[in-house]
């Protein structure tokens with residue numbers, strides 16, 4: 001019997017497939033039996049990923065509408081079908097208070113994080129999925145559920161992507177399922193400035209005791225892309241090591257953990273004996 005997780009004969013487009021989460025997603029899709037079409041801006045990195053994984057690649061920015069059309073054509077011309085689209089490429093720039101950041105750079109964040117996924121869905125819908133069906137997975141972020149200093153453009157654009165996921169899930173059903181995965185902190189270049197030097201402290205405060213690896217996210221994406229998730233659409237799958245529920249977690253070595261402040265507060269809270 002074929003596993004419902006298998007993707008034999010399927011074809012997937014993965015944006016930002018040259019490193020980090022996208023590279024792990026592409027690898028996991030290939031291991032599940034799919035052929036992949038990748039994109040990223042650095043041509044050498046795209047070439048390397050294609051050499052390692054097979055499939056095809058096209059260098060360019062998802063912020064360029066023409067590139068998205070060419071990418072869709074390449075996948076269809078090469079493989080004759082497009083079953084899965086993973087909108088993974090994203091930017092966490094510009095940093096800063098929303099009142100201070102350059103409006104053009106703010107606009108760029110929305111172009112890459114929201115407009116590009118929408119345009120690419122439109123391309124694959126028209127080229128293949130409206131007739132034959134398929135599955136779309138958008139990579140959002142656990143952070144889209146919070147506000148925070150300096151990451152307003154990122155958070156706002158990812159929150160829009162979350163909404164877009166649900167909107168498209170309704171519009172494209174029943175042919176196409178549209179879901180998202182929201183990662184917590186994952187060991188990639190984009191997030192290096194967060195975990196480098198602080199990883200142990202962050203891990204101690206996380207209920208599952210470690211930061212994420214790209215493969216943690218890739219497994220969730222493959223599940224959502226596969227028939228195993230055949231009755232799932234419009235969902236956001238949080239893959240965050242328990243970040244969201246961290247406030248209820250008391251680390252064994254709470255004195256050194258991120259939530260050490262919380263445990264100190266609890267131990268002196270009214271009603272504690």
Ligand SMILES: NC(=O)c1ccc[n+]([C@@H]2O[C@H](COP(=O)([O-])OP(=O)(O)OC[C@H]3O[C@@H](n4cnc5c(N)ncnc54)[C@H](OP(=O)(O)O)[C@@H]3O)[C@@H](O)[C@H]2O)c1
Nearest residue numbers: 016018019020021040041042061062090141186188190191
């Ligand atoms: N790492 C985390 O902790 C974390 C947490 C939550 C959500 N996420 C999300 O996960 C996704 C992947 O992030 P990551 O951490 O894996 O980042 P990463 O390691 O920096 O990798 C990003 C990938 O996307 C490509 N890329 C970036 N901008 C692009 C553009 N405009 N057009 C085409 N490709 C582009 C990069 O290649 P080029 O530079 O060559 O273009 C690279 O292949 C993002 O959407 C991010 O928001 C990450």
